[in-house]
Amino acid sequence: MLHIADLVVRYGAATAVDGVSLDITEGEMVALVGPNGAGKxxxxxxxxxxxxxxxxxxxxxxxxxxxxxxxxxxxxxxxDDNLRLGAWSLGRGKRDTAAIYDVLPELVPLRKQRAxxxxxxxxxxxxxxxxxxAKPDLLLIDELSLGLAPLISxxxxxxxxxxxxxxxxxxxxxxxxxxxxxxxxxxxYVIEAGRIVASGDTAILREDPxxxxxxxxxxxxxxxxx
Amino acid sequence: MxxxxxxxxxxxGVGAAYALVGSGFVIVHRVTHxxxxxxxxYAVLAGMLASRLITTGTPHGVGELLAVLVAGAAxxGVGAxxxxxxxxxxxxALLITLGLVFVGLAINILLFGQNPAPSVPLLSGSVDILGxxxxxxxxxxxxxxxxxxGILGLFFERTDVGRAMTATASNRRAAxxxxxxxxxxxxxxFAIGGLLGGIAGVLIAPSQQISPYADIPLAISxxxxxxxxxxxxxxxxxxxxxxxxxxxxxxxxxxxxSFQTQVSLILMLVILIVRARALNAQEEAK
Numbered sequence: 074m075l076h077i078a079d080l081v082v083r084y085g086a087a088t089a090v091d092g093v094s095l096d097i098t099e100g101e102m103v104a105l106v107g108p109n110g111a112g113k114x115x116x117x118x119x120x121x122x123x124x125x126x127x128x129x130x131x132x133x134x135x136x137x138x139x140x141x142x143x144x145x146x147x148x149x150x151x152x153d154d155n156l157r158l159g160a161w162s163l164g165r166g167k168r169d170t171a172a173i174y175d176v177l178p179e180l181v182p183l184r185k186q187r188a189x190x191x192x193x194x195x196x197x198x199x200x201x202x203x204x205x206x207a208k209p210d211l212l213l214i215d216e217l218s219l220g221l222a223p224l225i226s227x228x229x230x231x232x233x234x235x236x237x238x239x240x241x242x243x244x245x246x247x248x249x250x251x252x253x254x255x256x257x258x259x260x261x262y263v264i265e266a267g268r269i270v271a272s273g274d275t276a277i278l279r280e281d282p283x284x285x286x287x288x289x290x291x292x293x294x295x296x297x298x299x
Numbered sequence: 300m301x302x303x304x305x306x307x308x309x310x311x312g313v314g315a316a317y318a319l320v321g322s323g324f325v326i327v328h329r330v331t332h333x334x335x336x337x338x339x340x341y342a343v344l345a346g347m348l349a350s351r352l353i354t355t356g357t358p359h360g361v362g363e364l365l366a367v368l369v370a371g372a373a374x375x376g377v378g379a380x381x382x383x384x385x386x387x388x389x390x391x392a393l394l395i396t397l398g399l400v401f402v403g404l405a406i407n408i409l410l411f412g413q414n415p416a417p418s419v420p421l422l423s424g425s426v427d428i429l430g431x432x433x434x435x436x437x438x439x440x441x442x443x444x445x446x447x448x449g450i451l452g453l454f455f456e457r458t459d460v461g462r463a464m465t466a467t468a469s470n471r472r473a474a475x476x477x478x479x480x481x482x483x484x485x486x487x488x489f490a491i492g493g494l495l496g497g498i499a500g501v502l503i504a505p506s507q508q509i510s511p512y513a514d515i516p517l518a519i520s521x522x523x524x525x526x527x528x529x530x531x532x533x534x535x536x537x538x539x540x541x542x543x544x545x546x547x548x549x550x551x552x553x554x555x556x557s558f559q560t561q562v563s564l565i566l567m568l569v570i571l572i573v574r575a576r577a578l579n580a581q582e583e584a585k
Contacts, residue, residue: 123476145473147466154462161463162478168459203477 074099074243075120075211080129082115082267089115091267092129097211099134102237102244104254104275106288107264113247114142116264117213120245135210140203142215142247144196148189152180155188155199159206173202176236194225201232211243212236218250226250230257251288255279263288304431306552307545312437313507313559314544315444316342318537319499320521321528322451323374323492328530329468330488333392337377339518340403341496343511345370346504347407350416359421367497373403374493378486385482400514407511420505440502447498448537451491464488496521516560520547523567529574 075097082090090112097103105113118124120131121139138159147155153170160168174181177198183191188199197217204212214233218226230253236242248254255261255275263271263284271284278284323338349366353359377399381392422435455461467474467484475481499517500509507513520543527539543566547559 121476139476141473141476145470145476147469147473149465149469150462154466157459158462158466158474158477158479160477161459165459207477 074134075245076130076132077116077120078130080116080119080131081127082112082119082124083127084115088267090119090126093264093267093269095262095269095272097243097245099210099243100237100241101260102233102246102258104246104248104251104258104261105264106248106251106254106261109249111264112267113264114215115267117215117245117247120211121213133211136207137211137213138204138207138209140197140200140212140214140217142219144193144200146188146191146196146199148187150188151185152188152191152199153184156180156202156206159203160208162207168206170202170206173205176205176240177202177232194221194229197221197225197229198232201229201236205236205240205242209242211245214244214246214248217246217248218253226253233257301430302552303549304429305433306548308428308431308433309437309506310545310548311541312440312544313503313548314524314541315440315537316499316503316507316540317517317520317524317543318540319444319447319495319502320517321524321536321540322448322533323495324522324525325528325530325533325536326451326464326495327378327485327488327492328525330464331382331392331485332389333381333396333485334389334522334530335377335381335489335492336393336396336515336518336522337374337399337403338492338496338521339514339516340400340407341370341373341493342500342503342517343407343509343514344373344403344500345497346500346509347411347416347511349501350419350504351411353419354417359419362419363421363501366501367494370497370500371490371494374496375486375490377493378489381489382482382485400518404511404514407514411511413511415508415510416504418505418508434506436502436505443498443502444537447495448533451533460487516563519560519567520544520563523563523570526567526570526574 077093077095080090080093081088093116107113115124117139119126121137147158156170156173157168180198180202183195188196191199217229233244234257237244246254246258258275261272261275261278262269271278271281320338320342324335327333327335345366348369349363352362352365377396380399381395420436422439425432425434426438455465463479464484464487467479467481471481503509524536524540524543528536543563547562550562551557
């Protein structure tokens with residue numbers, strides 16, 4: 074459902090994404106991992122149309138919605154209003170939030186609360202709910218676990234798994250926690266300095282010694298492992 | 300005592316108009332971060348246009364309504380100029396609005412001449428309040444302003460467009476992500492600012508002798524009221540406007556002369572100095 078070929082994203086003279094090709098089929102959950110500044114967010118923002126690529130092509134069948142980095146709440150609005158606005162582009166009469174509370178029941182007691190007053194995990198849940206309001210075929214998640222306690226991240230992962238199986242939503246997950254990303258997703262792309270350096274089944278990638286050294290051992294151990 | 304009451308009541312009337320002008324500043328600033336000094340120009344345009352329409356035979360009510368709508372259209376026009384380019388820095392936008400104030404002044408003089416418009420009150424006659432004789436027209440401003448503020452509150456809290464404007468104000472990037480068109484929201488804010496200025500102008504023109512040159516003084520008083528509301532709270536702006544109106548009328552009434560603009564400027568300076576730290580913190584948070 075998503076086919077990207079030779080995508081290049083530039084900011085002035087700096088090249089953030091340097092000839093990336095990537096494919097996702099419908100119903101898949103795919104992880105995009107890599108260090109800070111590798112071009113992950115640029116890639117996702119190009120897919121969602123927030124930035125225009127310098128060259129290359131993005132073919133997308135269906136709608137996307139993004140769970141942005143930093144969660145990006147509307148802090149002055151209630152949880153319910155945050156969710157409603159997620160369906161802004163669908164038009165009036167298609168902004169009923171009830172279905173979201175079925176998927177994310179933790180939000181029910183918070184619906185009247187100001188989004189700015191929520192904890193990070195709660196905000197991330199609102200961000201996911203808000204993205205789902207747009208009834209996306211492809212859900213783009215930019216940093217799911219960043220700044221969250223492991224238990225809360227696991228809860229979110231469970232929710233995503235269920236959203237994927239029950240609603241059939243395709244997921245592209247950007248994630249720093251490679252363990253978490255590989256647990257959730259069957260397939261992954263590894264991006265470094267704007268290029269895809271490895272891709273394939275996460276079960277196989279997990280056994281790749283170079284990747285293991287780079288990601289599972291943590292960046293600080295990289296030098297000693299090599 | 301009677302005199303005092305007279306001054307307070309007329310001050311509340313003028314102050315409510317400042318609050319309406321000020322709330323235009325607030326709404327435009329919240330959504331676009333632009334300080335729009337044309338707010339006073341809308342009031343002059345609507346006030347003088349209503350007078351012209353009514354003296355030439357348009358019935359009361361219709362004339363005022365048309366004038367307010369024209370002010371709304373003027374607001375939209377100013378918005379279209381200010382928001383013509385994405386990412387115009389707010390201080391550049393402010394200069395653009397100042398430029399448009401002078402264009403607006405020229406247009407107002409061209410249309411209506413330099414003299415104050417003839418007074419055609421919506422409500423004529425006067426009433427005794429605690430011994431003070433007050434024109435109905437002056438009394439009309441406060442309840443209408445309250446109703447307008449109430450409607451604004453409902454608009455921003457209960458309608459999706461209002462929520463989308465608040466959303467744009469609090470997180471423009473997230474608003475873009477969910478597909479809210481920033482420019483359209485900004486234009487809506489400018490149009491609402493025009494309507495609010497227009498309502499103020501129509502209401503005070505009959506008792507305040509509005510001429511084209513009232514634009515900047517009205518804008519300054521409205522802006523001071525808005526600063527009182529931190530450029531973000533309509534209700535504090537209302538309070539600030541009323542306070543400003545009363546202080547101005549008391550000073551004028553007790554023979555110090557008409558120093559409304561100076562009073563506004565001094566009050567604005569005081570607020571800005573006292574609140575400098577809070578305002579800075581707010582800017583940094585953005």
